[in-house]
Every structure is written in structure tokens, then in C-alpha cells.
Amino acid sequence: MEFELLKTDPASKARAGKITTDHGVIETPIFMPVGTVASVKGVHQTELKQEINPDIILGNTYHLYLRPKTEILKKAGGLHKFMNWDRNILTDSGGYQVYSLSGRRKIKEEGVKFKSHIDGSYHVFTPENVMEIQREIGADIIMAFDECTPYPCDYNYAKRSMHMTHRWLDRCIKHFTETPPLYGYDQTLFPIVQGSTYKDLRRQSAEYIASRNAEGNAIGGLSVGEPAEEMYAMTEVVTEILPEEKPRYLMGVGTPINILENIALGIDMFDCVMPTRNARNGMLFTAHGTINIKNKKWADDFSPIDDMGITFVDTQYSKAYVRHLFTVNEMLGKQIATIHNLGFYLWLVREARKHILAGDFRAWKDMMVKQMDKRL
């Protein structure tokens, strides 16, 4: 993997860059649509590529490990081939899902024993086997196994957990280095900064992570319920320490406004279920605010869902029509809203990139944050 830093905004820490992997170029800042279990819900791969056009998508190790299981992905020749996606993929480490989805889990120094949320069967994730599973899935960028602490989190728990995450990181790096990629292209391991909402812990963790000299670095444990201001404060502390010449990935963030604010703080990569999950609940993000398309006020509004026309759905379907589809629970409503929201998120980060390259990101960001902070 290579990262080229092309430009930094003069009035913020926003950066425009370019990651190159064996599956192509990723222009940063980037938003990665979430394809949980080998599908971006409701979106055909052709639509994803042609209409939404992200350079990279995300898959969830926990979900893929349980179904279809890595055995099937190995037989298929990896996740790219299995789901017919030839651009970049990043997989998380499964850590987050083990804590949020599994009813029962026991965290020890060795690893985590957890119960599948599907069939109740018991499984163990360790730094070592999570590296192996991610080798078998075959994503271009894979994540270290960490503990994602909840919010709020007791200081002492957060501190102990952070140090364990650091020790797990060293085991991940060792095992990752000792095992080869399986499908003829390179994989890159990103370590994860933890430390809950404590500045001193975040600093310590960022220094530890930076010292491992990975090709890219991630920030975890945010967007777990804390106020946005705390999230931004943590991002700021961490991006001051993480090396400039490496891409920075803020995991699980967030709203369009969160994304712009974190770009301004020096983040290059994002992922979040929000555009897809909220779409399925009828919430549309636009440049002028959010729309709850289920609202009765749209029942006879025959204007296009978004006259910006980023994707084909924006101008081909009216608000009244999409509102009707949600009212009668037709799956096409969810499909339309999902394509719209992902199209908008990708437009937003591409637009951010243009403004960073043009040198006027800060003013544009301030205007957009104000403009998007509305309910239509």
C-alpha cells in the first residue's frame, strides 16, 4: 500500500491524499459504504460501482466469519470474488461486533470467547486467529483486534483495556508478518487507537500506535454514544500525534456533519452504517438538511427526491412516490433511499476533496455544516 499526501488545507488540518493498493486507487478523504455480510444492503454491485462509485467498501469480519464462513470465502478465492467486487475492501477485526452483538462474551488476555448471535454457538477470537480470518477473507486493508470500550467508560477500565489492546496489537503484527496473503495481492494491517474519552489515554495510545510504524492508522472507540464535541476533542488529540504521512481512519463515524468536522481535524477515511441504516428507516440526507420521507407532508409533493441529481434515483423518483413506497412497506423504498444516501455521502467527501485541493475547504465546510443542520 502507498499513501501520497497531496495537499493540506491552510485553514484546517484537512488533507487530500491518494492510497494505492493492488485493487486500485483510493482518493481521500473517502467514505466507505458498509457491506456487512458481503452486500451493501439493497444495492446491486453494478449500481454501487456506477452510481455511488466508492473506491473502497467495508466488510465485517464477525458477520463473514459466522456466515458464509471463511471456508466458503476461501473456496471462492476471497471476498472480492465471492461478492463480485473488484475494487478495494477493508475489513474490521470483529472486535466491535463481539461487544455489541454477542449476548455473552468473556474477555481475557488470550482473547475473547463469545456466543454467536445467530445460533448461540461458542467461538473464540484471538489476535492471531483474527489475522488468519482476515487473511482468508482477503480484504486489502485489515484491522488489528482490539477491545472497543463502551461510553461512558470508567477511567481505570479504559486504561487497562487500552494496554491490552496494545499488547494484542503486537501479537497481531507478529502473526500478520508471519503469514502470507492467500490470493496473490497484498494486504495492509491498520492498528487502532483506543482510550475512551480520556485525553491522556488517547495521547498515550496514539503514541504507542504511531510507534508501530504501520502503513495506516485507525481511531476506534468513538461514535459509541458520546457527544459530538467529545468525539472531535479526541480526534484532535490523536491526529496531532499520528504521523502525517500515513492515512488516518476514524471508525464508525458518522453524520454528514461529523464527517466534515473530522475531515477538518485531519481524518482521511470513514465508515458508518448511518446512510444505509437510516435510509431503510426513511431518512434522506441532502445538502440542505435531512428529510423524513415518511412524513405526511410529502404525500403530494411530486418534486424529485433531490434535484442535485447525484444518482439516478434522485431525479427519477418523486418524494410523493418514495413516501408512498415507505407507507406500503415496499422494498423499493429502502433501495431508493439507500442509493440516494450513499450517493450523497460519496458526493460529500469528493466535494470536500475538491475544496481541499482548491484551498478553500474551511469556508466551504463551515457553510455546509450550517446548511445541512436542518430538518426539511
Added chain:
Amino acid sequence: MEFELLKTDPASKARAGKITTDHGVIETPIFMPVGTVASVKGVHQTELKQEINPDIILGNTYHLYLRPKTEILKKAGGLHKFMNWDRNILTDSGGYQVYSLSGRRKIKEEGVKFKSHIDGSYHVFTPENVMEIQREIGADIIMAFDECTPYPCDYNYAKRSMHMTHRWLDRCIKHFTETPPLYGYDQTLFPIVQGSTYKDLRRQSAEYIASRNAEGNAIGGLSVGEPAEEMYAMTEVVTEILPEEKPRYLMGVGTPINILENIALGIDMFDCVMPTRNARNGMLFTAHGTINIKNKKWADDFSPIDDMGITFVDTQYSKAYVRHLFTVNEMLGKQIATIHNLGFYLWLVREARKHILAGDFRAWKDMMVKQMDKRL
């Protein structure tokens, strides 16, 4: 509406024809995908047009009347504009749904009082108001209000019901003739032959319907649970009587085999929820038989779902991948199966048409019926 009969098969009663309406040409035999409530479930209008490519789709008066309600459709300028579909639409009369969906209904000479399956509210359908509703929906072809008898049906009940359907037809024709189309294009009314599974009633009904001299004629009350042989026997009795120079529509039929057999008996138009409903349950129709994609045997079969490649889904997704999507209940699985099945149904009727025009339909049909009668 105009109908041109282009060719009749020398070895069967199969016909190739051409219907022309203000929304374009419908090449027959045709299969009409069902867009119940202004959406062919899981399929974008662009995909429907470009990949599946039917000249006409069907909407359900009962569903559209309840939601979004005809008031909204009127404001939108009709169903075509509301759902952004500029080709032909046919609407049924609501009769079938009143009998199958509404928990309570009371049939009288005047009309039917029924309870909405959505909110329990009471409504009345009469021959007159069903004409008005269908004027407001604005389909190109609209259906007379009839009683669709269940199977099996007592002879005397079937006979009384048939005569009431005939009287209702005359009221439909009168009201239809007295009311203008609302959106600047013509609408055509098709009457419906009833008579359950009794040949003498079917003959009587076909004679009555033929005597009304409509621009096209339909056969209702079949595919309601009777054996296929009984269905074919009724179709045969009726198509011997209905005029040759008018298109014939067999409502609610059926499997790919049912469709070919009924084409051989002189049917020109079909609709059925089977390709879409069964798709959502994981059943794929192919030229070589049906596939239950949920079956474990496909778990590691990485071949395309259908190497015929009629639509893009056929070659871009593997059986193992689609099987996985059904296993994890991802909506993309339903979307893929739906596009595949509709693509196949439309291919089937287009192929039938080619063979009718080439004069070798009968042999091709016999081969296909044999070939498709398998579980893969």
C-alpha cells in the same frame, strides 16, 4: 387500441400479434410483471425497462385505491407519472383482491361492500365506481368489475355469479362509455369470462362476452387452485368462442409451463405474481428447470445463477453468493432473484413469439415444457 394478428401457428392455436396503444406497442404473446401497489417489488423502473423490458406491466386497483388512494394518483396526473413508467399499464378491477384479501365482504347486485385489509375501514366497489377509479388511475387497459369464484365452486353458485358478472359488465360498459379519459390518452375496457370449471358456463360466458364486442377479452376465475388440466380445458373452450381478431388475456397465470400451454391454446396476454413472489422465496425459474437457491447444495457452487445471461444478474452473481444472501436474509437476494425470474419470463414469451413467427412453435413448446419440468 389496435390489435394486429400477425401469424397463427400451424400446429396449435398459438398466435403472434401486436397491440398498439397511446403508450406504445405491446408485442404478443406478452407476460405482464405485477406492480401491485405502483412498484414491481424490488426492481427499479430503469432495471425493469432496460433489463426485463416488458411492453406492459400490471397494477392492482384494490391496492392503489387503498394506498396511495386515487386522490394522490389524480394529483400526480395518473399512475404512469406517479411511478415514472411511460410504457403501457393494465389495471385489474379489484374484484379478485376483494375476495381474497378482505376479511369481510358482502356481495349484492349493486356491488360489493368490503373491509380494508389495512385498517379495517369499509368501502364499496360497484361496476360504476370501479370504472371511475380506473379512469383516475389511468391505465391503458382496464378491466370490468367481476366476481371471481373460488375453486371448487358449486354449479348453481357459479351460474348465478356468472350472470351477475354479465349484468355488471353491461353497467361497466355503460359507465365507461359515459366517462372520458382524464389524462389525454385513450383507455380500453376488457370484459372477463367467468363460469368456474364448468364447460357449459364457460361457453355461455364466452358467448356473452364476445357479443359485447370489446377491443380485447379476458378469462378470469382460473389459476385459483384447480388442476392444470382443468385450466387448459376451460381455456380451450373459451378461445374457441372469443373472436380471433381481438387479444385474449388469461388472468393470473402461471408457471412457465402453464404459459406455454396456454399460448398454444390461443392466449395472448398473461400476468402472475409467481415469478416475483417465488423469487422472494428463493425459487429461480430457468430454461432447464427450477432452482431452490436456499438449498445447501449451492453453498459452494460458484457458477453463475444462469449462464443464459438474460439479465445482468444472471452472470454477475454466483449461485453460492445468492444462496448466502438468502441464508442471511439480505434484501439483495430477493432483488437478484426477482430480476432473474422476470427476465426469464419475458425471454420465454419473446422466444415463444419468435417460434410462432417462424412457424415451429409447437415443437419448440413441447421441447421446452419437457425441459423446464425439472428441479435442479
